[in-house]
Amino acid sequence: MNADRAQVREEQADLRAVTNVADVPTVLRRMLGLRLQQLRKELGLTQLEVARAVFASAPKISRIESGMVGLDHRELTALLRHYGLTDPEEHDRYLSLVRLGNQPGWWHRDSDSLPKGFELLNLEAAARTIRCYEPAVVPELLQTADYARAAIRLRYPDLREREIDRLLAVRLRRQRILDRADPPYLWILVEESALRRRIGGAEVWRDQLARLEQLISADNICVQIVGDEVFGQAVAGSAFVYMRFIERQLPDVVCVSQPTSTLYLESPADIARYLDIAEVLAIQAARQSETMERLRALRSRPNGRASSGEQA
Incomplete structure (x- = not known):
């Protein structure tokens, strides 16, 4: 101490x-x-x-x-x-x-004095458009509190409960941007395998999928499910978040998160590359109109896996 x-x-x-x-x-x-x-x-x-x-x-x-x-x-x-x-x-x-x-460089280590997600709290609050690719879990802006807590525990198994509470509070605070009168446009690409993972147990997982079904009815939220056959992780490499801001003097930003560090990119070449990746995945992913059906199919099946006939 x-x-x-x-x-x-x-x-x-x-x-x-x-x-x-x-x-x-x-x-x-x-x-x-x-x-x-x-x-x-x-x-x-x-x-x-x-x-x-x-x-x-x-x-x-x-x-x-x-x-x-x-x-x-x-x-x-x-x-x-x-x-x-x-x-x-x-x-x-x-x-x-x-x-x-x-x-x-752009790499920085996570800090005890700066809770994970604090940077995104400020960037997302200023964003007009947010595009996200997530291969492992339900994207953080769309997580329920119980699911988020379980996901934090998985990623940071050595943290004490007080620290988990701290990270959870930041994550839930970030989600308030979706309740604003002028929320950003959120375009999510999430791997179907991520949606099948019963993080937090069956009840927490089903509640999370139900929450997604509610959220996708909003005009500013688009969720496309990336099927296993698209090989999204081979295309993208890892999760990333792209943001375009309300204030146009701010450059577009791509954030690539790692377990102990975060990479912020704003060069035109980097931005173009990640937007190209997002476009490729969006074209090959299931259409937005299919998302509700796929979520219900995942939630209703005992193993959380859609049948072959339900995959694009």
Whole structure:
């Protein structure tokens, strides 16, 4: 325990010593700017009012929120204080965006101070379109609470219950974007094999499929099931999420998640490649009009497997 506390103090000292958002990769810097903008708007403050309070110009606040310029640790702390963000744990999460972004390349390690999914919480909240390919589980934005808890336990078997609760809370918070008045368009490609896996047990699994049946009736949600014969994992390699944002100054982003790290891609070549993969899978997957029938067939069969006649 003492060693853990010492490590936390050391990391916080590193943040105080040198924290320059200008060095953070573009996505993380702009993600931080979006969150700061959200905090300001929640308080009903104008950029000019904030600028006067923190001794900055209004144009600088605008550039910070758009991710076009950086701010140092002192300026970030002043902004968070002005916005009333005093909880130390929440405060450290913002600073972690800076620390993680300073690591070489786009890979960053998962951090205890930045719960898994916290980055996506901010990116998804700003997204206009989200396209997702998932080979292993029901996509996180569509998971029930019980299914999500079971999936987290499977992926992180060594976590204590308190940490599982923490990750679950972030995941469920991310799902609130689907309840907005202007929700993003969500286009999901999910492997049929993922839907057959009874994660959490038969009851949790059936409730999850029933939840999917409810969600696909929404105009902004498209779910296509990728049959085993499409060999989706051989085409895509791994799960990925593509996002296009409401604010057009933000570049499109592809997020590729691994057990201990996340890759953020925004180069035109990378974006084009992943969109090509999504198109190939969408063409070969079952049509959206078939999704309801396939879900009901999976849920009704004892082994969760559709008959050969029900596969495309």
